[in-house]
Amino acid sequence: MPAQGQDLPKDSPRAGARALGGEASSVIPGAAPAEADQAWIAVIRKMDETYAELVSQQVELEAKNDALEEAQGFIAGLVGAMTDLLIACDLSGRVEQVNRAAERAFGVTADDLVGRPLADLIDRSSRATAQDVLATMASRRRIVDSEFTFATPEGPEQVAVNGALRFDTRGRAVGIVLVGRPLGELRRAYSDLAAAHEHLKHTQQQLVHAEKMASLGRLVAGVAHELNNPISFVYGNAHALKRHADRLVAYLDQVHAGADQAALAAARAALRIDRTRADLAPTLAGMLEGAERVRDIVADLRRFSSDQREAPSPFDLAAVVRTAVDWVAKSQMPDLAIAIDLPEPFESVGHPGHIHQVMMNLVQNAVDAMEGRPGARLEITGTSAQGRARVTVRDTGPGIADAVLGRVFDPFFTTKPVGKGTGLGLSICYRIVAEHQGALDAANHPEGGAVMTLTLPAPPAEAKE
Ligand SMILES: Nc1ncnc2c1ncn2[C@@H]1O[C@H](COP(=O)(O)OP(=O)(O)O)[C@@H](O)[C@H]1O
Ligand SMILES: [Mg+2]
Known part of the structure; x- marks a missing residue:
């Protein structure tokens, strides 16, 4: 073949x-x-x-x-890995397919769910119903984050549901797809977050409070130290005056008793009446001076605790700088060399009390930095030009490490041991200065030590008159 x-x-x-x-x-x-x-x-x-x-x-x-x-x-x-519940239904709301998350949520297998009406899966207490799903789909809208209550073996479970129509390749609607995210978990996560946030806020408030108390403590210590001098002055003079008064009274008693010339002359010498008389005026002047100093300190204290609701006004920046140095440095570091060089007059505009707080913080940081170092010297220089008043505070401490120079104004940034620093001083200063339309900069001096520069608005020329 x-x-x-x-x-x-x-x-x-x-x-x-x-x-x-x-x-x-x-x-x-x-x-x-x-x-x-x-x-x-x-x-x-x-x-x-x-x-x-x-x-x-x-x-x-x-x-x-x-x-x-x-x-x-x-x-x-993908569907199996989804943690959200996936339920595919036909257009009449009969379940066609579910994913593993849905099986887990309803505690049955997919085969048990397929063929059941959607209404079976929804708890009677649910605000949104299977009927709502069908109505929304019939009007060709989507379901967006609608809260359903599903009936699960563990009881009613709140679920946020998104839903849409499912189309075939020819664009005909053939079914409904629902995706649900159990809200219980989200709620728990949210309440944990809220609790953590509350805790953090509370801790922050405590720290802010601690910083306030620390500043107040420093202020009180500084003011007490300042008051101590004039008060001891007044006290010493008062003692002298008492001795003078005793002698004068003793002498007057003899005069009134009709003592003769010789007896009076002896008493005048014994009681040192002439010296006592000459001492009277300076003793009283001394007392007065001390009392005036106390009055001035109290006036400063009052001025610097003025509250923010007052309108910003021109103030004597030189006085603010000097008192801040007096109150902080003198009490804490008696042998500190202090050089203050300020123009005359030296003024700014704003709230003197707040700027006083800034100055006290800057001086405090300088004092902290120089503590225990030999040759401690604080140098404060003021300049005033083009509507700006500038104060630089330079110390002979170790300076600020380059790596942290950008962070010193961050709230809670501190290199000081617990109990000594809160890290809030400079961040508060920064905020106060910004509110004054000013600037605060941190740098290091080429010869060592930190230099803090405070720039503030100076009053316009006419306001100075
Ligand atoms: N004059 C200064 N010299 C060196 N370091 C400084 C100086 N001023 C501030 N610092 C640094 O900035 C940090 C933050 O300062 P601050 O906000 O006042 O908080 P605190 O003084 O509570 O630490 C300080 O811990 C320190 O490291
Ligand atoms: Mg500080």
Whole structure:
């Protein structure tokens, strides 16, 4: 048989066809043997072509199938990994598919859920209902963060639900997809967060309070130290005056008793009446001076505790600087060398009490930095130009490390031990100065030590008059 001369695989369809058809030449009746063979060859070729086509189609189909399976696996993986509940329903609200999170939430398998009406899954106490879902979908709207109560084995569970219609490839709505996020967890996370926040706020308030108390303590210590001098002055003079008064009274008693000239002269010498009389005026002047100093300190204290509701006004910046240095440095570091160089007059505009607080903080930091270091010296220089008054405070401490220079104004930044620093001083200063439309800068002096520069508005020329 000529056809057998062709090299064909054993399981080729042709082999099968031949087997089925029996003798090939007998299939085409009436044909001459050679013609019949030709016809067979043509048929067999056609079959081979068709077969090859089929094989290639099958390969293609298998590849597509693989891709499809992969895509399905991917989607199933995604849906399975979702922590949110996924419920797919048909348009009548009958469950078609759910993910693992939904299985877990409802405590049953997907097979138990499929086919059940959506209404079965929603608790009777739920504000939003299955009916609402169908109505929203019928009007072609989406469900956005709607609060549902699902009926779970653990009891009613609040769930925030988003939902939309599902479309087929031709764009026809074929179902509803609902995604729900249990609110219990979110609520718990939220309340934990709120509690942590409250705690933090409370701690901050405590620290701010601690800083306030510390400043107040320093202020009181400084003022007490300042008052101590004039008060002891008054006290010493009062004692002297008492001695003078005793002598004068003793002498007057003799005068009134009608003592003779000789007795009076002896008493005058014994009681040192002449010196006592000469001392009276300076003793009284001393007392008065001391009392005036006390009055001035109290006046300063009152001025610097003026409250913010007062309108900003021009004030004597020089007095603010001097009292701040007096109250902080003198009491804490008696042998500190202090050099103050300020122009005259030296004024600014704002709230003197607040600027006094800033100055006290700057001096306090300088004193802290120089504590225990030999040759401590505080240098304060003032300049006034172009509507700005500038004060620089330089100390002979170790200076501020470059790495932290940018952080010294941050609230709670401190390099001091617990109980000594709160890290709030400079951040409060910064805020006060900013409220005054001023600036506060921290730097280091090339010869060592920190330099803090405070820039404030100076009053306009006419206001000075
Ligand atoms: N004059 C200074 N010399 C060196 N370091 C300073 C000086 N002033 C401030 N600092 C640094 O800035 C930090 C923050 O200061 P501050 O806000 O006043 O808080 P506190 O004084 O409570 O630490 C200080 O801990 C210190 O490290
Ligand atoms: Mg400080």
